[in-house]
Amino acid sequence: MSSDSDGPTDAGQSADGEAPLVPYPPNVGHPSLHVLRQMRDPLAFSEELFATRDVARFYLAGMGDIYAVAHPDFLKRVLLTERDRFRKTDDFRIAFGEGLLTVEGEEWRNQRDVLQPLFTRDAVTGYADGMVEQIRRRSDRWHDGQRFDLQAELTDMTLDVLFATVLGRELALDGDESIREAAEHLHDWFLPTSYFLPNWMPSPARRRFGSAKETLEAEAQRLLEEKAGDAPTDPGEAEDLLSLLVGLREAGVTDTGMLTDERLRDQMVTIIFAGHDTTTTSLTFAFWALANHPEAREKFHAEVDALDGPPTMADVDELTYTDKLLTETLRLFPPVYSLPREAAEDVTFDGYRVPGGERLMLPLRIVQRDPRFFEDPETFRPERWSKQFRQELHDFAYAPFGGGPRICIGRQFALLEAKLALATIGREYDLYWLGENDADGEPPVSPEMTTRMEPGQEFLVSER
Template identity: 45%
Template sequence: MANRFPRPPAPSGDPVLGHTLDFARSPFEFVNRAIGECGDVYRMELPTVDVYVLAHPDYFRQALVDNIDAFGKTADFQRVFRSGLLSTEGQQWKQQRTVLQPLFHPKRIQGYTDQMVDATYRRIETWSAGEVRNMESEMQDLTLEVLFSTLFGRELLPGEGQELRKASDGLNKWFQPTSWLLPNWVPTPARREFRQSAERLRNEVRRLLAEHDGTSGTSEEGSATLLSKLSEASEDGALSRTEIEDQMLTMIFAGYETTAAALGFAWYALATNPAVRQRFHDELETVLGGEPPTLEDVDDLEFTDRIITETMRKYPPIHTIPRQATRDVRVGEYWIPANEEVHLSVLAVHRDDRFYEDPLDFRPDRWTEEFEAELDDYAFIPFGGGRRTCIGRDFARLEAKLVLATVGQQWAFEWGREESTLTLEPEITTQTKNGLPMRLHSR
């Protein structure tokens, strides 16, 4: 294959450092420039490694479905999540998915509705009109509280989970551009924070498991929880104790971080688009009439649903899906050598004007049935694609809709800076450089 097809081209860069400095200064701007120079497949040259980037739905489909055996999980994901669901493969992944899937059955997810709404009320009761809050941080706190109330079967009161959240946030540090661009042995401050956070989070996980030992393993309502499912799997020999710890760590991080990112960006979009915000509030008044949202209301919140979809398009919580070539593989008219790292640039495709008219505009109304029917399935993949589509997709969408509806009934947000443009940071999830400060106004 190497003799028949060339490797992907590389954009212009420094003759010694390659693209290290350009990417570290402004990662997403570099991606846009590289695609402009090289097209939908390019090679990013770093001092110790090359990274191959794919930026087209056809190549996403190839990596996630058609040639999935040629694109494995990366060492970085295994370093963070070890044998958790996000990083395992093959039979081990299938067995873990089988254990966890019942918790995410549609009927079970629908049963979490009241708990999601109640957790949201507990969070917003701590707010005061006129104050400025960082909605990026607030949504992280809230979604962690929702996670505990639903999957863990216990209330985590506002302020109670700060140590847990701080430790979980630290997992992002491994993926800061200033860290992963350098060899793994270089002891950067971000890597030290990652290692300390990973150990603290693992200790918190062990504490939660120890608290669960000897209990009934069910929530107050008597339904199975994540802890009880993992406990059963341990007793049956389906999962080892190490795997259980890794599943807990994975679910804590993935169970709140991605939804929190989507919610934070949704509030930003509403705060900076007055016409959209007004329609959102009008729909809440029409559908809910001042009452708390219920499961019966969810389908009627159509515009709210479009806001969520458009937010995940413009600000996908997972901006990049990392893979590693397990063998030499052809992509388009190029070849990628075995063992090289491959990045699927979700953000680039979600903002590609070949698939979305005026892609930098926030336009919930683009999501009509006709538009979705014509859109390539892999031009919109906020939850990944193929058989490894995020197990918590339906959970996250329901949670996001209920949170927006519950909060939006009582509060409106004013963007807290003169400059409306965001600077995005590519950690595991899409983060902002300086948070999302919002002034709270009661409704």
């Protein structure tokens, strides 16, 4: 990757006559100003980057040149067909150590093989009752006329679910504040104020990140010790991640280095980071969409009201409108709005070159709002997701969970949790939006590592 001192490169053609470098788009101003535009409004900036081409380059002082490609064909090449020519960037590994999100090659294959059985569509059905229990435990306390920051409430709820199901430990409803705060501060590594600094440079946000990670590692260590001697040594019998990992270690099944205390802690912190905020964001935007689209709300209510009682696993396949609603929410508001990679060698897109070693972004939000693939792309329209539309859509035009072998391991878990939460809450409450949309009718968002709603946006609870 270019270092800070390189400065923006304007050379269009390299000396040996290879394909020209991906150009800086002329409509986004001088490269020295890109960082300001990116910090001021990253979503608008990224839309402008792709106004005329599917490839773009921008310059962020502190990080250097960043390349970005926004076409489903390019996503498919990077994530699937030519994936060996790309790798993950260093920053996640520096932040989270050697968990599934960050490792590469054989180490990744090993970890994925060990963890995958816990996250298959069948396996996650075993979590459904536990999910509903946690969702109800919190939402049963809501009452008519209450106003709250829904995103903050759902952050607590998804953390309750993740801990109770995957980590085998129920969090206190009004307690365990240090864990909740620490989980929140894991994002501080990626705040714009820190993200553009060299990795070695301390900052207040990085210090908060460091202490959050220590808190969660200590909790992970405590859970590992508590579970020791009490986990099934047959991985098929493990009911959660904690017992799987501890059981494998005790059975001496694998010794790839993955089962040292340090690696196990990395894995658990990775799952806490990857496994709750993304689902929170999806649910928050889904409730925003319901509050802002009365026809969608009516159809959704008709579906969830037709259930015999509070939703269970047996109802999930019947929730076809809820499924479309969630799919459309993840299209318009993908929680991970851009996937980071690095080119391992020179690669050409559309006749333009991304040099080896350079950072490459895959802006999912741009691709999922591309009018070449989605009619009237800015409009929230769950009905577009007919069976035929799904079959005919380019397989990488919709990729909120990424794609190829490194597709999100938690997607079945997340989809199940989100559907159960929508249906459980939707049967009991209407949530009215008290925030203000922008001129385009979009909610206020703050894109960091995930695209969250701006904090403090209130909803009003109305019992149904």
